[in-house]
Amino acid sequence: MTLTVHKQAPARLQPRPFALVRHSLALAGRSVTKTLRTPEQLLDVTVQPLMFLVIFVFLLGGAVSGSTGAYLQLVLPAMLVQVMLIAAMATGVNLSTDIDKGVFDRFRALPIGRSAPLLGSVLGDVIRYVVATASMLGFGTLLGFRAQTGLLGVLAACLLTMFFAFCVSWVFVLFGMVARTPGAVQGLSFLVIFPLTFGTSMTAPKGTMPGWLQVWLNVNPVERVMDASRALMLGGPAGGPVLASLAWALGIVAVFAPLAVRAYRRRA
Amino acid sequence: MNAFEAEGLVKRFGKTTALAGIDLAARQGSVLAVLGPNGAGKTTAVRILATLLRADAGSATVGGLDVVRHAARVRRLIGLTGQYASVDEDLTGRENLVLIARLLDLPGNQAKQRAAELLTEFGLDAAADRRCKTYSGGMRRRLDLAASLVGRPDVIFLDEPTTGLDPAKREDVWTIVRDLVEDGVTVLLTTQYLEEADALADDISVIDHGKVIAHGSPAQLKRIVGGQTALVRPADPERLPEAESILARLSGRRPERPGRGVVTVPVDGDAAFAEIVAALAASGITAAELSLHLPSLDEVFFTLTGQREAAA
Incomplete structure (x- = not known):
């Protein structure tokens, strides 16, 4: 084996502007490629939403709304939010698995921003939200779901939900940095996801619930996003819930992203 | 510097x-x-x-x-x-190298070129576009x-x-x-x-x-650690003691038996090893294994620290 690896004068690499953005996007690309090559990692955003939809619509539809068709209209816009949050959860679990492998060491020994690998993973997982949205809306339409507001409304609902999930994913990233095993990350994340997504008017009207639960619904940010999603897809005043959702999303990311990055650096 | x-x-x-x-x-x-x-x-x-x-x-x-x-x-x-x-196991060899080049701020075409260069130099051309898990x-x-x-x-x-x-x-x-x-x-x-x-x-x-x-x-x-070690494994295990005494005589050191049917002794140079080979042949001992090697890490540590368990 003969090598001429170094024969050329080493072109000293100069830092270029917007490094963090460029490096994060390059790493996000890596993450997307990996996801698309291991389709089994997409089960939670493809098959799982369909299962949820079938179970709830056919099990509870008749009892809650009188018919499965009417119930589907009510449950789908809200369940989109739940499915998206479950999709976001995987970011933390995957990162926890990934970081202990040597490849993150290599990234950290490169002259790139310390948080670039973390940002890359979080951005790359946006592909999971897109897949989850497509399978939810596609299958929902097959079952008979019809949006009442047109394409723009549906698009707005999807984008809002994705943005919210993206912001919340930093909570799961923090868990991924703090908990020791991927299993623990998952357990911890479900502890957060269940009360947040089921403690809503997703499956039943708020008025039928006991007072203490209605109080929870009033403060639960996920309830705001579900409200917004319903309004954007089915009609009704959307402004209030949309603004509340955006405010929550920004608040969550402002608190948890720095915490997650700090925890990541400490672990590194 | x-x-x-x-x-x-x-x-x-x-x-x-x-x-x-x-x-x-x-x-x-x-x-x-x-x-x-x-x-x-x-x-x-x-x-x-x-x-x-x-x-x-x-x-x-x-x-x-x-x-x-x-x-x-x-x-x-x-x-x-x-x-x-x-x-990264899910990426191909080429993708791995291009990613690193991008992270080092090489522009797209230069990144590809650098990756191709290295793949060729490291004999990975044929496997360049296969996933690393293979x-x-x-x-x-x-x-x-x-x-x-x-x-x-x-x-x-x-x-x-x-x-x-x-x-x-x-x-x-x-x-x-x-x-x-x-x-x-x-x-x-x-x-x-x-x-x-x-x-x-x-x-x-x-x-x-x-x-x-x-x-x-x-x-x-x-x-410091005594140079090289000669190792002899007689084809006939019965003749191990004989081989051992030959090694002791020629090296002036006490041979060791680190394993079954094997005897070793530190020697000072290639010449000493040649003498051992000749002496074994003269006494008609055929060896199943006859080698000269540098001390193992274990032996280095034994010499440097006097503790056998140091490298265990």
Whole structure:
């Protein structure tokens, strides 16, 4: 084996502007490629939403709304939010698995921003939200779901939900940095996801619930996003819930992203 | 000027002391081998020099730059190959290298070109577009080495680059290291094999329990640990005692029996070995195995520390 690896004068690499953005996007690309090559990692955003939809619509539809068709209209816009949050959860679990492998060491020994690998993973997982949205809306339409507001409304609902999930994913990233095993990350994340997504008017009207639960619904940010999603897809005043959702999303990311990055650096 | 330097590095993990104040240094364009058993602190030292870990005490510089204060600039000078081949299994060899090139700010077409160059140089052309999970251990190791060379680093850290490779693949890695040094790169190599350190290094630091217990050129070190060892395994196990007495007589040392049917003794040079071969032939002892080798890490440690369990 003969090598001429170094024969050329080493072109000293100069830092270029917007490094963090460029490096994060390059790493996000890596993450997307990996996801698309291991389709089994997409089960939670493809098959799982369909299962949820079938179970709830056919099990509870008749009892809650009188018919499965009417119930589907009510449950789908809200369940989109739940499915998206479950999709976001995987970011933390995957990162926890990934970081202990040597490849993150290599990234950290490169002259790139310390948080670039973390940002890359979080951005790359946006592909999971897109897949989850497509399978939810596609299958929902097959079952008979019809949006009442047109394409723009549906698009707005999807984008809002994705943005919210993206912001919340930093909570799961923090868990991924703090908990020791991927299993623990998952357990911890479900502890957060269940009360947040089921403690809503997703499956039943708020008025039928006991007072203490209605109080929870009033403060639960996920309830705001579900409200917004319903309004954007089915009609009704959307402004209030949309603004509340955006405010929550920004608040969550402002608190948890720095915490997650700090925890990541400490672990590194 | 030294290409890298570590002084009095101390690192503790909880109650375990990984490094108890070690000094390491290598001149520009030389190879420093850090020789030691598992858990001696080799990887910890490399990680501190490669800016991945902060020392609790002491200081380290690469290219004259402090690894803590100027971490970002140090990272432009170094390449790192970890103990376990750290390539992304779901990506192809080419994608792995292009990604690193992009992270090093090479523009798209240059990144592709650099990746192609390295793939060819490391004999990975045929496998370039296959996912790395299909690679053999040797191929992964080569890709891993290629990945650490993308940015044409001045200093390369190789953490046990040949552990787990068969002898032929090991020779490949040695050739790569020698070529790098020829091009003026400084190499820090950690290893568990004196043979490897002897083959590649200009200087060897032997470390144990986070301390440097010996330092010198391979020749100096071999003088301390008694040079080479002759090993004889008679084809007829009954004749072992006879072989043992021949070894004792010719070497003037007390032979050892490290395993069943085998006897070994330290010898002073190739000539002594030739005498042994002749003497065995003269007494009609045929050998199933007859070899001359450098002391194992175990033997080095026995000599340096007087403790047999040190390298266990």
